[in-house]
Amino acid sequence: MAAVSFEGVSKRYGEVVALDALDLEVREGEFVSLLGPSGSGKSTTLNLLAGLMDADAGVIRIGGRDVTALPPERRDIAMVFQNYALYPHLTVFENMAFPLEARKPKPAASAIRAKVEQVAGVLGIGMLLARYPKEISGGQQQRVALGRAMVRDPTVFLLDEPLSNLDARLRIRMRRDLKALHHAIGSTIVYVTHDQAEAMTLSSRIAVFDHGRLQQYATPAEIYDRPANVFVANFVGDRETNFLDGSLSAEGEELAFASALGRVPLGRPRGALDARGPLRLGVRPEAVGVLPDPDAPLRVTLAELSGADLFLTIRAADGLEVVARADPRATRVAEGDGVRLAFDPSRLHLFDAGTGVAIAHGT
Amino acid sequence: MHGLILRRRIGRGLVNLLIAGFALFPILWGLSSSLKPTERIVEFPPRLLPDEPTLEHYARIFQDDAAFYILNSGLVSAATVVLTLILGALGGYALARYDFRGRSLTMMATVAVMSIPIASLLVPTFTLISVLGLYDTRLGLVLLYTAYQLPAAIWMLYGYFMSLPVELENAARVDGCSPTRTLRKVVLPLSKPGLVAAALFILVFAWNDFVVAVTMTSSQEVRTFPVAIYFYLGFYGREWGPLLAASLVSIVPIIAVFVFLQRYFMSGLTGGGVKG
């Protein structure tokens, strides 16, 4: 039984279609990220699931139960808000006890205290229980918000960009903590983020959104290696994917891609390759090999060292740019040098240039 | 540098003093006069301070049952404040957070009603109150005061609720609260400054009202303090001493309530709840 399912769920605000006929299933115990740029419909999806807004069409189920018409207080979900939404007039203890106090029948005070203290212990915030939210740091507030969700042992956890207000270091630490927490409590988690690295590291599956439409729903590896369309290929990854327009050119057994950069051998890509129309080739920076060649027409215009990686921007004569990711210790190339490029055929992606839909992948 | 700051401080202090003196002069003059024996109150040229202060006028008003009228006023005012706040909070919250049919019409009507002068409502409401059998009752006064003040209360609280972050209410709903529990446990506690401001506004009106009370009541048992004070202007000619003494006594409870509730004016109660 699916922990959460959306069946043809739509939501519009006046003219704006915030969510278009969403179909999505989250299995019991899964950690699913809703990933997408700003305004893509992630929060809308989460708010619909929480019952904070009503769907215009479709059915939403939690644990098999149709909750489409239920108010939030009857859905048995816990939510961590982007801004934490701690109750400022209540102490940390009272904040965490709040969902238990609202239960009917109300649990005994001793039971509430025991539960809050146990969860506070797990999160390492036991010493903060008597303070008010404004008296603790951002990271601590974030833990309290998590704690308030955890005391309920809910069917599903909803998290809306819970790490976005934290500084970079703390964000990475909390990311690890969240993952450990998920392993420990094994609950179903639906997690909203626009940070693809966060989604990649945390999730069992990622749902990529754009303009209110689900673009792809798959494991992080699948999303990364076999993006369903140009948007996903571009959005997922530390750096933007390089795209080249061109067409197929067969040469005996070997297939190749004819583009402004010349012929790119494709090896033997999987998928039906009888497409004849205009195509778009996607190459991630790490699939681009760079070889020094003083006679080549391509020039390195920018070399950016970011610790472990060296990002090289290479410009062809006609203004076309390709970004390559190289190992700084193995690459002897400087700005202004001439280079040749070699694409790793197993990591190429071919898309229909018109629709953007993927046709074949190197793996 | 230091001298400049000092001079600016002194300047500011002088201006404040001037404003305070301007506002307080009638009250201080009344206080001074209320402590003079009757024949000295209207003497010419007037003296700033009484040369032989006396409490005779104060003794007189309490012999005239001032305490009873104050109690009456207090009961009516307190009931009005409570009733108006409850209804105003519900109405203001509905307008602030629910998108129902006729919402903007309701808002416009609320504002429009506020601009009707009470005097023009006296005759129709008098008839209404009589038909309902509430003429010459405290309940009648409470209902009328509530009706008069409700639009302003709704409007003030609507504004306050709009300024609260809606995430807190969403969190409460997800945490298992019904809409009314959310209002009770989250919205109202966070709205203390707004509620206090509205309460004082209503209180001042109900406590000071003379026109409505004198129209809608006649017997001594339900008489409110402002009406009682008016009697010193009436039958036995102008009795300045008791009149001034009673007026000053009527200010005291209001000032006391203001001082007591002052700390709630300073808001900032929502600080730290929602980041970013």
Ligand SMILES: Nc1ncnc2c1ncn2[C@@H]1O[C@H](COP(=O)(O)OP(=O)(O)OP(=O)(O)O)[C@@H](O)[C@H]1O
């Ligand atoms: N209350 C609203 N009224 C009108 N339009 C809205 C409202 N809330 C969201 N939208 C619109 O619906 C679309 C989806 O919004 P949503 O909040 O779901 O995006 P999001 O993916 O969560 O973005 P972000 O990363 O910025 O939070 C956007 O175009 C947005 O402008």
Ligand SMILES: [Mg+2]
């Ligand atoms: Mg959002």
